[in-house]
Amino acid sequence: MPSLLIKNIGELFTGDIARPRSEARTLLIEDGRIAALGTAETGTEDAVLDAAGGAVLPGLVDGHVHPVLGQWTPAQDSQGWIRNYLHGGVTTMISAGELHVPGIDYSALTPDLVVSIATVTAATLNRVRWSGARVYAGTVLLVPGMTEAHFDRLAEAGAILAKFLFYPWSAETAEAQRYVRLCRARNIRVKVHTGGVSRSGASVICGYDILAWLKPDIAGHVSGGPIPMSDGDIDKLVDDTDFALEIASSGNYGATLRLVRRAIASGALARLTLGTDTPGGTGIIPRGNLRNILFLCAICGLEPAAAVAIATGNTARAHGLDVGILAPGRTADVVVCGRIDGSAGTSVTEAIAHGDIPGISYVIADGRIVVEGRSEQTPPPKAPARLAWRRDLGGFGSIASALGLVRAP
Numbered sequence: 001m002p003s004l005l006i007k008n009i010g011e012l013f014t015g016d017i018a019r020p021r022s023e024a025r026t027l028l029i030e031d032g033r034i035a036a037l038g039t040a041e042t043g044t045e046d047a048v049l050d051a052a053g054g055a056v057l058p059g060l061v062d063g064h065v066h067p068v069l070g071q072w073t074p075a076q077d078s079q080g081w082i083r084n085y086l087h088g089g090v091t092t093m094i095s096a097g098e099l100h101v102p103g104i105d106y107s108a109l110t111p112d113l114v115v116s117i118a119t120v121t122a123a124t125l126n127r128v129r130w131s132g133a134r135v136y137a138g139t140v141l142l143v144p145g146m147t148e149a150h151f152d153r154l155a156e157a158g159a160i161l162a163k164f165l166f167y168p169w170s171a172e173t174a175e176a177q178r179y180v181r182l183c184r185a186r187n188i189r190v191k192v193h194t195g196g197v198s199r200s201g202a203s204v205i206c207g208y209d210i211l212a213w214l215k216p217d218i219a220g221h222v223s224g225g226p227i228p229m230s231d232g233d234i235d236k237l238v239d240d241t242d243f244a245l246e247i248a249s250s251g252n253y254g255a256t257l258r259l260v261r262r263a264i265a266s267g268a269l270a271r272l273t274l275g276t277d278t279p280g281g282t283g284i285i286p287r288g289n290l291r292n293i294l295f296l297c298a299i300c301g302l303e304p305a306a307a308v309a310i311a312t313g314n315t316a317r318a319h320g321l322d323v324g325i326l327a328p329g330r331t332a333d334v335v336v337c338g339r340i341d342g343s344a345g346t347s348v349t350e351a352i353a354h355g356d357i358p359g360i361s362y363v364i365a366d367g368r369i370v371v372e373g374r375s376e377q378t379p380p381p382k383a384p385a386r387l388a389w390r391r392d393l394g395g396f397g398s399i400a401s402a403l404g405l406v407r408a409p
């Protein structure tokens, strides 16, 4: 696999909330991994990407998507959404449940049915890099009556997440706590739908009183998806629990502002994760995770590099994934972007702080270029990155296919 040096980086966002910026001005990719930060150009690289003084950040991680089959979503009767999200800078997407299967009867879900849906989607969606993006599907919708064998099937299918959405909460139950233990024993994280009833109309209201004893790995869309828990419950979640707290594009803006302010005040930014909670009633929003970052900065007052870390390293870590951090040895998922002409400020940081979306010119996933030259979903940056081939690897066609430029039909 050809090596690629990104040089002339104006700002490097690491994705690590503990140290969200690097002074490095180059980034070297070899064999699909980040080989070095700040290394000098040697002339031996196969290709060089001149970032033109723009910003480099980890590929975004959408921690809350609702896929069904391939790139088709019946929720908005559309095709190709995964490719469009990739052009919004999202290289990894994690399913929060495949609940949009047409014809499904939410009042008649059985353990065999929910596990079968999850294993079919894991066996199909997870097998293919859709337009170069990575999707983790196979997220079971937990229902009463599941046995250890059901969780074994999910683990065999490669599931990384299970979700309480249609679970009939009434009081503390030993069964729900057992599900959490069975998942963790198989390295499957547990997410919970929180807040009011979802678009399906079938979920049960979930707030602090349930989360406090259930202790999931991730409380899903705590500021609404679409209806949040009460303001007091949000405050107690920040103050009195320690699991990950997800913010979704489907949520309530006022509740998100309240949550983020409280997380800043109590030093809890490492617990925040981001997702879109789409496709769904909120729509299909390829720039959704970028817009989440803008909201966290322009409205909630977060520093842009911290918001990027929440959208990348934080979200990946909460779901047990190795992506989302730009450091030697990590997966080479990279977004190269720049300030769009007309934006506030003189840098990507200043533009984001003002709420102006950056323009994406390149997206790299697993060291392969999957968006080249400019995104189909953002305006172009004023100074776009430029790719130069250093070595002739047998003609442009072979180089292009080696770097993943030749698109699947």
Ligand SMILES: [Zn+2]
Residues within 6 Å of the ligand: 064, 066, 096, 225, 277, 278
């Ligand atoms: Zn959802």
